Amino acid sequence: DGGITQSPKYLFRKEGQNVTLSCEQNLNHDAMYWYRQDPGQGLRLIYYSQIVNDFQKGDIAEGYSVSREKKESFPLTVTSAQKNPTAFYLCASSMGTPVKYSNQPQHFGDGTRLSIL
Amino acid sequence: GQQVMQIPQYQHVQEGEDFTTYCNSSTTLSNIQWYKQRPGGHPVFLIQLVKSGEVKKQKRLTFQFGEAKKNSSLHITATQTTDVGTYFCAGPGGTSYGKLTFGQGTILTVHP
Numbered sequence: 237d238g239g240i241t242q243s244p245k246y247l248f249r250k251e252g253q254n255v256t257l258s259c260e261q262n263l264n265h266d267a268m269y270w271y272r273q274d275p276g277q278g279l280r281l282i283y284y285s286q287i288v289n290d291f292q293k294g295d296i297a298e299g300y301s302v303s304r305e306k307k308e309s310f311p312l313t314v315t316s317a318q319k320n321p322t323a324f325y326l327c328a329s330s331m332g333t334p335v336k337y338s339n340q341p342q343h344f345g346d347g348t349r350l351s352i353l
Numbered sequence: 354g355q356q357v358m359q360i361p362q363y364q365h366v367q368e369g370e371d372f373t374t375y376c377n378s379s380t381t382l383s384n385i386q387w388y389k390q391r392p393g394g395h396p397v398f399l400i401q402l403v404k405s406g407e408v409k410k411q412k413r414l415t416f417q418f419g420e421a422k423k424n425s426s427l428h429i430t431a432t433q434t435t436d437v438g439t440y441f442c443a444g445p446g447g448t449s450y451g452k453l454t455f456g457q458g459t460i461l462t463v464h465p
Contacts, residue, residue, distance in 0.1 A: 267451045276362075278441060278455040279396070286450055294452070326395055333451035339384055339443075341398040342453065 239263065242327050242345035248353045249314065249321055257312045257348045259327035266332035268310035269342065272296060273324040282325075285310055286332065314350065322351050357382075357444045359456030367464050372429040374459035376442035383445055385425045386453065387416060391438040399427075432463045 240261045249255045261268065267286050271279040281294030285304040299318025304310055310329075314321045325348045330340040358377045366372050376385065384403045388396040400409055402418035402425060409416045415428045429436055439458040446452030 269453075271455075276460070278359075278457045281446065281452065281454075284452060328396075330451060339386060339401070339445055339451060339453060341386065341401060342396075343398070344395040347395050 240345035261329045265329035269328040271326045357456040365462045376425045388441045
């Protein structure tokens with residue numbers, strides 16, 4: 237059954253600690269994305285990757301880092317530099333988009349809720 | 354960066370009433386997508402509109418893309434309790450390939 241798996245579902249971070257959120261997809265999608273969602277707000281893009289070993293900053297990349305060593309995996313690290321990390325984090329994937337301004341439907345995982353202890 | 358504005362932020366309706374949410378951009382959009390997020394869930398892709406003036410229907414849902422490709426709407430006829438959730442529009446995020454900019458979303462509550 238194809239899809240996107242995010243883990244853990246809930247995560248608690250202590251002060252000064254880095255935490256890593258996992259995102260794995262078996263849809264054979266080239267592109268992957270990380271979004272942050274705060275209560276009552278839309279989705280804000282943190283990082284995205286169009287291809288393995290390449291990624292770009294989104295609109296709110298400060299305090300976050302990513303890697304894309306495998307096509308299936310796009311982990312997100314929330315560093316201690318991110319002073320307000322409490323949010324709902326969503327990972328998504330889509331087919332590749334080789335044409336500028338074009339978009340493919342994005343498929344989302346179930347998300348990770350991160351809170352500060 | 355490019356912004357997509359969505360209104361209203363909240364909408365409360367009685368079951369059976371109609372519902373509409375609107376999405377506006379200051380720049381021309383090459384395409385627009387709509388997503389639904391149930392409470393506690395994740396966004397699910399509903400549809401993509403590409404052509405000027407395009408109208409697409411999915412059962413009780415009607416999606417429109419403006420003639421100038423700067424606005425879009427989602428209309429639900431005779432709402433049901435299963436329609437509750439947040440509806441988002443999303444447009445291309447500037448020049449970046451595949452990047453989406455999401456609207457703030459409209460939270461729909463349906464009272465039985």
